[in-house]
Amino acid sequence: MIIVILAGGSGTRFWPLSRSRHPKQLMSVLGGKSMLQRTVERVLPLNPERIIVITNRLQAEESSAQLTSITGVPLEVIAEPVGRNTAPAVGLAARLALSPDTVMAVLPADHVIPDEEEFCRLLRRGEAAAREGNLVTLGIAPTRPETGYGYIEVAAGSTGLGPFPVSRFVEKPDLERAEQFLKAGSFYWNSGMFLWRADVILQELEQQLPEVHAGLQALPVRDGRLSPQGLEEFYAGVKSESIDVGVMERSKRVVMLPATFGWSDVGSWSALPEVLAADDQGNVIINSAGEILTDSRGCLAYGGGKLVALLGVSDLIVVDTPDALLVCHRERAQEVKGIVAELQRRQLGEYL
Amino acid sequence: MIIVILAGGSGTRFWPLSRSRHPKQLMSVLGGKSMLQRTVERVLPLNPERIIVITNRLQAEESSAQLTSITGVPLEVIAEPVGRNTAPAVGLAARLALSPDTVMAVLPADHVIPDEEEFCRLLRRGEAAAREGNLVTLGIAPTRPETGYGYIEVAAGSTGLGPFPVSRFVEKPDLERAEQFLKAGSFYWNSGMFLWRADVILQELEQQLPEVHAGLQALPVRDGRLSPQGLEEFYAGVKSESIDVGVMERSKRVVMLPATFGWSDVGSWSALPEVLAADDQGNVIINSAGEILTDSRGCLAYGGGKLVALLGVSDLIVVDTPDALLVCHRERAQEVKGIVAELQRRQLGEYL
Numbered sequence: 001m002i003i004v005i006l007a008g009g010s011g012t013r014f015w016p017l018s019r020s021r022h023p024k025q026l027m028s029v030l031g032g033k034s035m036l037q038r039t040v041e042r043v044l045p046l047n048p049e050r051i052i053v054i055t056n057r058l059q060a061e062e063s064s065a066q067l068t069s070i071t072g073v074p075l076e077v078i079a080e081p082v083g084r085n086t087a088p089a090v091g092l093a094a095r096l097a098l099s100p101d102t103v104m105a106v107l108p109a110d111h112v113i114p115d116e117e118e119f120c121r122l123l124r125r126g127e128a129a130a131r132e133g134n135l136v137t138l139g140i141a142p143t144r145p146e147t148g149y150g151y152i153e154v155a156a157g158s159t160g161l162g163p164f165p166v167s168r169f170v171e172k173p174d175l176e177r178a179e180q181f182l183k184a185g186s187f188y189w190n191s192g193m194f195l196w197r198a199d200v201i202l203q204e205l206e207q208q209l210p211e212v213h214a215g216l217q218a219l220p221v222r223d224g225r226l227s228p229q230g231l232e233e234f235y236a237g238v239k240s241e242s243i244d245v246g247v248m249e250r251s252k253r254v255v256m257l258p259a260t261f262g263w264s265d266v267g268s269w270s271a272l273p274e275v276l277a278a279d280d281q282g283n284v285i286i287n288s289a290g291e292i293l294t295d296s297r298g299c300l301a302y303g304g305g306k307l308v309a310l311l312g313v314s315d316l317i318v319v320d321t322p323d324a325l326l327v328c329h330r331e332r333a334q335e336v337k338g339i340v341a342e343l344q345r346r347q348l349g350e351y352l
Numbered sequence: 353m354i355i356v357i358l359a360g361g362s363g364t365r366f367w368p369l370s371r372s373r374h375p376k377q378l379m380s381v382l383g384g385k386s387m388l389q390r391t392v393e394r395v396l397p398l399n400p401e402r403i404i405v406i407t408n409r410l411q412a413e414e415s416s417a418q419l420t421s422i423t424g425v426p427l428e429v430i431a432e433p434v435g436r437n438t439a440p441a442v443g444l445a446a447r448l449a450l451s452p453d454t455v456m457a458v459l460p461a462d463h464v465i466p467d468e469e470e471f472c473r474l475l476r477r478g479e480a481a482a483r484e485g486n487l488v489t490l491g492i493a494p495t496r497p498e499t500g501y502g503y504i505e506v507a508a509g510s511t512g513l514g515p516f517p518v519s520r521f522v523e524k525p526d527l528e529r530a531e532q533f534l535k536a537g538s539f540y541w542n543s544g545m546f547l548w549r550a551d552v553i554l555q556e557l558e559q560q561l562p563e564v565h566a567g568l569q570a571l572p573v574r575d576g577r578l579s580p581q582g583l584e585e586f587y588a589g590v591k592s593e594s595i596d597v598g599v600m601e602r603s604k605r606v607v608m609l610p611a612t613f614g615w616s617d618v619g620s621w622s623a624l625p626e627v628l629a630a631d632d633q634g635n636v637i638i639n640s641a642g643e644i645l646t647d648s649r650g651c652l653a654y655g656g657g658k659l660v661a662l663l664g665v666s667d668l669i670v671v672d673t674p675d676a677l678l679v680c681h682r683e684r685a686q687e688v689k690g691i692v693a694e695l696q697r698r699q700l701g702e703y704l
Contacts, residue, residue: 016661289675290700292691295684307676307703309368309691312684313668320677323641324659325670327679332647332664339644339661348642351659 001127002102003048004093006192007036007055007063007109008080012340013268013333016324017302020352021058025109026066029266030276031286036063036109040070042116043105046123050224052096053077053109054089081232087241090194091205091216092234097198098224103130104201106194106243111265112275118261126195126257129163135204136163136195137248139188139256140263145178148267148334150190150244152256158186163255169248188258190244191265200253209246212238269317270333272300283310298330324351353479354454355400356445358544359388359415359461360408360432364692365620365685368676369654372704373410377461378418381618382628383638388415388461392422394468395457398475402576404448405429405461406441433584439593442546443557443568444586449550450576455482456553458546458595463617464627470613478547478609481515487556488515488547489600491540491608492615497530500619500686502542502596504608510538515607521600540610542596543617552605561598564590621669622685624652635662650682676703 011024018024025036033041040051051073055063060079067075080089090106097104105123113119126136139152151170158164169190173181181187196204206213215238220230248254264275278284281297288303296310304320315330328336343351363376370376377387385393392403403425407415412431419427432441442458449456457475465471478488491504503522510516521542525533533539548556558565567590572582600606616627630636633649640655648662656672667682680688695703 016659292694294687294690299679301677301679303677306674307368307700309676309678310680311678311687311691312681313679316665316668316679318670318677318679320672322658324661325653325655325672326661326663327651327653327665327668327670328662329664335646335663338646339663342644348659 001046001048001123002050002052002093002097002104003040003043003046004090004104004106005036005039005051005053005109006086006089006106007039007053008059008083008089009108009110011110012337015336015340015343016321016326016351017319022062023059023110024266026059026062029272029286030112034066035112035266037066037070039107039109039111040067040075042113042119043107043123044070044073045116045120048073048105049102051075052093054080054093055109056080056083078226078231081235083240084235084238085240086243087205087209087212087246088215088235088238090201090243091212092219092226092231094198094201094205095216095219095221096224096226100197100199100202101131102198103127103195104198106196108192108265111191111193111263113261113263114275115261122257122259122261123195125161126163129255129257130195130197130200133197133200133253134163134255135200135248135251135253137166137254137256138191138193138195138259140191140259142178142182142187142189145175145182146189147172147175147178149265151178151181151187152190153181153187154256156186161260162257164258166254166256169244188256191259191263192244194243194248201247204247204251204253208250209241212241212246268333268336269300269319269328270330273298300330353398353400353475354402354404354445354449354456355392355395355398356442356456356458357388357391357403357405357461358438358441358458359391359405360411360435360441361460361462363462364689367688367692368673368678368703369671374414375411375462376618378411378414381624381638382464386418387464387618389418389422391459391461391463392419392427394465394471395459395475396422396425397468397472400425400457401454403427404445406432406445407461408432408435430578430583433587435592436587436590437592438595439557439561439564439598440567440587440590442553442595443564444571444578444583446550446553446557447568447571447573448576448578452549452551453483454550455479455547456550458548460544460617463543463545463615465613465615466627467613474609474611474613475547477513478515481607481609482547482549482552485549485552485605486515486607487552487600487603487605489518489606489608490543490545490547490611492543492611494530494534494539494541497527497534498541499524499527499530501617503530503533503539504542505533505539506608508538513612514609516610518606518608521596540608543611543615544596546595546600553599556599556603556605560602561593564593564598620685620688621652621671621680622682625650652682 011018154164288308292309298315301318319326363370506516640660644661650667653670671678
């Protein structure tokens with residue numbers, strides 16, 4: 001099995017800590033190692049044949065630097081010249097497989113998975129299902145009517161450990177539908193974690209996204225490696241396509257394995273209290289020199305190494321960095337990306 | 353006339369910007385000059401004979417440094433070895449007067465008075481009333497039922513420019529009484545600004561606070577100057593007494609001049625929006641490199657030179673300093689001093 005880590009996200013919802021050269025997956029949001037480092041370490045017990053990290057040019061240098069400390073398995077960092085969503089990246093990794101029946105596990109670099117043993121067990125089961133020719137997706141049993149994720153509906157009556165046949169993929173729902181999905185019990189969150197054989201995903205790309213496939217076929221791959229020029233030419237010609245919309249929603253070979261581990265995609269600052277230990281008032285203070293919390297509840301503060309004092313405040317996100325300070329209501333955390341958009345509009349690139 | 357500026361306050365309610373060596377009156381809360389510098393400059397048009405600044409040892413050095421830039425009048429900085437409230441400081445200044453009938457204007461160093469011309473006109477009128485042997489206090493017509501100030505009640509039917517006979521001093525009232533005072537029209541805020549002759553205040557001290565007076569009489573003053581040893585001995589022996597409680601509340605010679613100028617004692621962070629220009633959402637952002645304010649109202653942010661982004665928050669005070677970050681509800685601004693007390697309790701002197 002090879003591991004393909006998709007690590008090119010911008011993570012604008014973690015501004016101002018996340019910047020274009022230092023996005024969420026390269027951050028140490030939990031303290032200690034970065035999310036990318038943890039993602040790589042999490043799969044090492046599987047003894048993967050290769051680990052391929054696909055990122056973008058701005059982040060390639062820091063990604064490589066962070067990964068040099070992790071040894072024992074060949075690590076390859078591919079820097080996309082331009083972002084083209086997930087389908088070209090996934091197809092590229094499939095073309096680099098040395099054998100057509102290599103199973104690939106495709107994993108985002110910015111998820112939190114506390115139970116790593118269970119995660120590895122599930123990937124082993126996913127590998128077996130993938131080897132049989134399935135497109136395997138990992139589904140997360142929803143715990144709230146989340147409107148920020150896509151959903152996967154499995155066949156009625158699916159019970160046990162799976163894999164389950166997939167009825168359909170559903171785009172991000174509104175709150176009413178999300179509540180229905182939560183009640184129904186047959187809907188799972190689309191985690192963006194997939195397993196398949198290299199030849200199977202290439203066949204699917206040929207059928208569903210023939211232009212992407214044609215570009216992939218033209219790539220001059222030697223011994224599982226690609227020249228910088230080949231990479232440049234491929235990305236210059238390929239369209240932006242997502243593997244979810246372009247392949248998973250259309251294919252008849254999709255099965256879902258229900259995840260049996262805790263999971264968070266840590267989609268915004270407001271998700272951090274779920275994955276970090278909060279005090280009995282629901283406050284999480286990260287990277288502070290000390291805390292004085294008075295009548296304050298449900299706050300997340302990233303203290304920039306300072307003493308943090310909160311007095312009579314609730315449900316705030318406070319992020320202090322050397323050049324920018326964010327104070328945001330917790331329910332507005334998704335809109336932090338709008339601040340980044342505003343900075344772009346004002347051409348304040350130094351804060352991006 | 354000599355000017356006596358009481359500048360030894362700790363300003364703990366402006367933590368974390370205000371520190372023991374850099375309190376509110378030495379801060380540039382309004383941008384530009386410090387409150388102490390503005391206090392001195394404000395009285396220069398009166399051509400005072402001397403200006404005596406009484407502060408404490410921690411603040412003496414920075415106070416002197418700030419005042420070296422202000423010329424044209426002899427400036428004397430006296431550093432109290434220990435704080436003994438206002439009566440000993442006021443008595444000491446009276447003892448330093450070269451002539452018994454010198455009029456002294458006693459002014460706090462941490463008030464904001466936008467109309468400086470009107471302020472000087474009022475001090476001139478206060479000087480005349482003081483010359484006649486009165487203890488003159490400046491009263492501020494209340495604009496809200498403030499519970500944080502003491503009040504002065506003047507004789508019923510007092511109208512015109514004053515001075516008015518004073519009926520009584522009232523300690524900080526509760527909200528109900530403060531509302532009654534506001535309606536009654538005969539109550540004024542006690543501003544802590546006073547004028548009197550040196551000989552008159554010394555007589556009053558002799559009657560009301562004889563121990564303080566005895567200590568003052570023992571002081572070896574030569575040519576209006578005091579030796580460091582004399583200062584040390586006086587403070588070692590004198591009790592802590594306030595001029596308001598110890599003298600003003602008891603004396604029969606008190607009159608009040610109603611202030612005809614805008615005034616704020618900028619008692620806490622929440623007072624700043626009153627004296628600084630707020631945007632149309634009531635936000636005031638100080639010392640920032642830029643602002644992105646989204647759905648945010650009534651916030652005061654001191655940005656530590658950074659880009660400040662506020663998203664969906666209201667009525668917050670945010671103060672970013674190199675080693676401490678405060679986020680406080682605006683209505684809790686008075687309690688910032690409690691954070692300072694907690695820092696003292698935890699012996700975190702580096703933040704004080």
